[in-house]
Amino acid sequence: MTDSTSRPTRRRIPWDYLAVAPFVIFAVMFLFMPTLSLIGTAFTDRAGNFTFDNIGGLFTDQILAAYSISIRVSGASAILGALIGLAITLAIIRGRLPAPLRSAVMTFSGVASNFAGVPLAFAFIATLGRIGLVTIVLRDVFHLDLYRAGFSLFSFWGLTLTYLYFQIPLMMLTIAPAVDGLKKEWSEAAQMLGANQWQFWRYVGLPILWPSFLGTLSLLFANAFGAIATAWALTGSNLNIVTVLLYNQIRGDALQNPGLGAALALGMIVITSLANVIYLIVAKRAERWMK
Amino acid sequence: MKPNKFWAWLVFALGAAYFLVPLLATFIFSLRMRRNELSFDAYVSVFSDPRFYGTFGYSLAIGAVTIVVGVLVVVPAVYFVRLRMPWLRPVMEFVTLLPLIIPALVLVYGYIRLYNSSSIIPFTSSAFGTDILLTGAYVTLALPYMYRAVDNGMRTIDIGTLTEAAQIAGANQLQIIGQIILPNILVAILSGAFLTFAIVIGEFTIASLLNRPAFGPYLVGIGTNKAYEPAALAIISFIITWGAMGMINVLGRFAPRTSARTD
Numbered sequence: 001m002t003d004s005t006s007r008p009t010r011r012r013i014p015w016d017y018l019a020v021a022p023f024v025i026f027a028v029m030f031l032f033m034p035t036l037s038l039i040g041t042a043f044t045d046r047a048g049n050f051t052f053d054n055i056g057g058l059f060t061d062q063i064l065a066a067y068s069i070s071i072r073v074s075g076a077s078a079i080l081g082a083l084i085g086l087a088i089t090l091a092i093i094r095g096r097l098p099a100p101l102r103s104a105v106m107t108f109s110g111v112a113s114n115f116a117g118v119p120l121a122f123a124f125i126a127t128l129g130r131i132g133l134v135t136i137v138l139r140d141v142f143h144l145d146l147y148r149a150g151f152s153l154f155s156f157w158g159l160t161l162t163y164l165y166f167q168i169p170l171m172m173l174t175i176a177p178a179v180d181g182l183k184k185e186w187s188e189a190a191q192m193l194g195a196n197q198w199q200f201w202r203y204v205g206l207p208i209l210w211p212s213f214l215g216t217l218s219l220l221f222a223n224a225f226g227a228i229a230t231a232w233a234l235t236g237s238n239l240n241i242v243t244v245l246l247y248n249q250i251r252g253d254a255l256q257n258p259g260l261g262a263a264l265a266l267g268m269i270v271i272t273s274l275a276n277v278i279y280l281i282v283a284k285r286a287e288r289w290m291k
Numbered sequence: 292m293k294p295n296k297f298w299a300w301l302v303f304a305l306g307a308a309y310f311l312v313p314l315l316a317t318f319i320f321s322l323r324m325r326r327n328e329l330s331f332d333a334y335v336s337v338f339s340d341p342r343f344y345g346t347f348g349y350s351l352a353i354g355a356v357t358i359v360v361g362v363l364v365v366v367p368a369v370y371f372v373r374l375r376m377p378w379l380r381p382v383m384e385f386v387t388l389l390p391l392i393i394p395a396l397v398l399v400y401g402y403i404r405l406y407n408s409s410s411i412i413p414f415t416s417s418a419f420g421t422d423i424l425l426t427g428a429y430v431t432l433a434l435p436y437m438y439r440a441v442d443n444g445m446r447t448i449d450i451g452t453l454t455e456a457a458q459i460a461g462a463n464q465l466q467i468i469g470q471i472i473l474p475n476i477l478v479a480i481l482s483g484a485f486l487t488f489a490i491v492i493g494e495f496t497i498a499s500l501l502n503r504p505a506f507g508p509y510l511v512g513i514g515t516n517k518a519y520e521p522a523a524l525a526i527i528s529f530i531i532t533w534g535a536m537g538m539i540n541v542l543g544r545f546a547p548r549t550s551a552r553t554d
Contacts, residue, residue: 015464016375023368027386030427034401035393041404088306095299105303110536111529112310114489118510119528122521123313125514126320133316165313168306219391226394229495229507233514243396250400250500258404265397276392 035269041262054263063245067267070225070242073156077163078220082213084164085171086179093179106176109169116166121233124162128153154235162230167220174219178212215282218275225272242268314529321522333523346509350498353422353505354491357429358484361437364430366480369441370472374450387438390431399428399497421501428497433487440486444479445472482539489535493528 045051058064092102127134130147138144152158182205190200228243235244242264249261324332337343372379390398402424408416414424430437450472457467473480495507510528514521 016371019367019371019464019468020376020379022364023383026364026427026430030402030431031386031389031393031398034398034405037405038397038401084306087302091299091302091306095296095302097299097303101303107536107540108310110539111533114486114536115529115532117493118495118507118514119493119525122510122514122525123317123529126522126525127313127316131518133320134312165310168309222391226396228394228396232495233511236515243394246396246400247496247500250396250403261400262404265400268394268397269392272392272394276388 038262038265039269041259042266044259046259051259054257054259055266057257057260058263058267062240063242063264066240066242066245067271069156069240071271073159073163073241074221074224076156076160077167077224078217080160081164081167081220082171082175082217085168086175086209086213088168089172089175089179093176094182106173109172111169113166113169113173116227117229118233120162120165121230124153124158124165124234128158128161154238156239159231159234159239159241162234163224163227167224170220170223171216174216175209175212178209182208211282215279218279218282222272222275222279225275226268314526317522317525321519321526324519333519334527336517337520337523337527342509346504346506347492349504350492350494350506353426353429353503354488356426357433357491358487360426361430361433361483361487362441362480365434365437365441366473366476367468369438369445370450370468373442373445374454383438387434390434395428395432396496396500398431399500402428403500415501421503425498425501425503425505428501429487429491429494432494432497433483433490436486436490437483440479440483441476444476447479448472448475478542478545481542485535485538485542489532492531 042054043050043052045053058067088105091097092105124132126132128146128151129135130153132153135146138146153162186204187200190204195203226243228241228247231239231241231244232247246261246264246268249264319329321333322329322331324330324336368383372383403415406412406414406420406424414420453471453475454467457471462471493507493510494505495511498505499508499511510521510524513524
C-alpha cells in the first residue's frame with residue numbers, strides 16, 4: 001500500500017474524512033437509524049415504557065404459523081435450489097459440456113437470478129396457473145389435471161417452485177468459482193491412487209465444495225426469507241408468510257399494535273442474521289481451499 | 292468417463308427445460324388474447340396505456356438518481372478507505388453486507404416509523420420527501436452490488452501510483468477523483484449501475500408502501516385486473532433485465548485486464 005500521507009504536498013483540509021462522510025451519513029440515515037428505531041419500538045409499549053410484551057406477543061398461533069411457513073418455503077427453495085444449482089454447475093463444468101454452452105448458461109443465470117419479483121409471478125401464472133399454458137396442455141393432451149391432482153401454484157409447493165427460478169441461478173453463480181477451483185490434478189491423483197469416480201467425490205470433491213455449498217445455502221435462505229413481491233403478486237394474501245403479514249401490518253396496522261409489528265420485523269432480522277452469520281463463518285473456512 | 296458425459300447432458304437438459312418452458316409458455320400465453328388466433332394484442336394494449344409510460348418513466352428517473360447518489364456515496368469512500376484508511380475496510384464490507392441481512396420490507400418499515408410526518412425529518416409528508424426516501428431505500432438495496440463493483444474496479448487499477456503521479460503533476464483531490472480515478476473505473480461503475488437499474492426498475496414492496504407511482508405497483512395492479520397483459524409485461528420485463536445484464540457482459544470486455552494489486 002502506498003502511503004501518500006507523508007508527502008509534503010498534503011493539504012490542510014481533512015479530505016479523508018470529508019470523502020467518507022457521505023457514506024457514513026447515508027448509512028446512519030438509511031440503514032442504522034431506521035433499523036435501531038424499529039428495534040427500539042419492538043421493546044416499547046404504547047405508553048413508551050420498556051417491555052418484553054411485544055416479543056411475547058409473537059408467540060400466537062397466527063404469527064408462529066407465518067414464521068413457520070416462511071422458514072419452510074425459504075428452507076425448501078434454498079436446499080432444492082442449492083442441490084439443483086450444484087448439479088447443473090457440476091454438469092456444465094466437470095461434465096465438460098462445450099465451452100460456449102457454459103458461458104451462455106452463466107449469462108442466462110445472471111439474468112434469471114435478477115428476474116424476480118412481480119414479473120416472475122406473472123410468468124408462472126401464465127405457465128402453471130389455473131389457465132396457464134402448461135396446465136392446459138397437460139389437461140387436454142395428457143389428461144393430467146394438475147389442480148384436481150392437488151397441485152396449486154398458490155400454495156407452499158407452488159411458491160417454492162417459483163422461487164427456484166431465481167434460487168438455482170444464484171446458486172450457480174456463487175458456486176461456480178468453487179467448482180472451478182477443483183483442480184484437475186486432484187481427480188488425476190485420486191485416479192492414479194485407484195479411486196473410482198464415487199470415491200473421488202466422497203473423499204475429495206464434496207468435502208472441498210461443502211463449505212461453499214453450506215455458505216451459499218444460507219445466502220439463498222435469507223434471499224427467499226426476505227422476499228415478498230413474488231409471493232404477493234402470486235398469492236395475494238392467500239399464503240400467510242411472515243413478509244405478507246408484515247406488509248399488511250405496515251399498510252393498515254393489521255395486528256393493531258405497532259410494537260408487535262416491530263417485534264415481527266425484529267424476528268425477521270434475527271432469523272436472516274443467523275443465516276448470514278453461518279454464511280460468514282463458513283465462508284472463512286472455504287477461503288482456505290480457494291487459493 | 293463416458294457415462295459421465297451422458298449424465299451431464301441429462302442434468303443440463305432438465306435444467307434448461309425448467310428455465311425455458313415458463314418463458315416459452317408465458318410468451319405463447321401473451322399472444323392468445325384474440326380468440327382462436329395468435330396476435331400481439333396484449334402488447335398493443337400494454338403499450339397504449341398511458342400509465343405504463345408514466346410509471347415506467349417515474350421508475351426510470353428514480354433509478355437514474357439512485358445510480359448517481361450511489362456513485363457519489365460509494366466511490367469517494369472506497370477510494371479514500373483503500374488509499375488512506377485500510378483499517379476501515381472490514382467495517383465497510385460489513386456495512387455494505389447489511390442490506391442483504393435486513394430485508395427491504397423491514398427497512399422501509401423503519402423509514403415510515405422514523406421519518407413520518409410528526410418526526411424531526413418528516414420525509415413522508417411531501418411527495419418530494421417521499422421520493423428522497425424511495426431513492427435512499429434503493430441506494431441501500433443496491434449498496435452491496437455497487438460497493439463490490441467499485442471495489443473490484445479499484446483493485447484492478449493501481450490507485451496509489453495514479454494518485455501520486457497526479458499529485459506530482461499538481462492535481463488537487465477533486466481532480467484526482469473526477470479526472471483520474473473515475474474514468475479508470477468507469478466500466479466497473481457502469482456494471483454496478485446496470486445491476487442497480489435491474490433491481491430498481493420493477494421493485495414493488497418499497498414503492499408500494501411509500502405510495503409512489505412506480506412501475507412495480509403498476510404491474511401488480513395490472514396483474515389483478517387483466518389476464519393477458521401480465522404475461523406480455525413479464526416478457527417485456529425479462530427483455531429489460533436481459534438488456535441490463537447484457538450491457539454488463541459487453542462492458543466486461545472493456546474492463547482493464549491488468550491486475551496491479553495494491554493490497
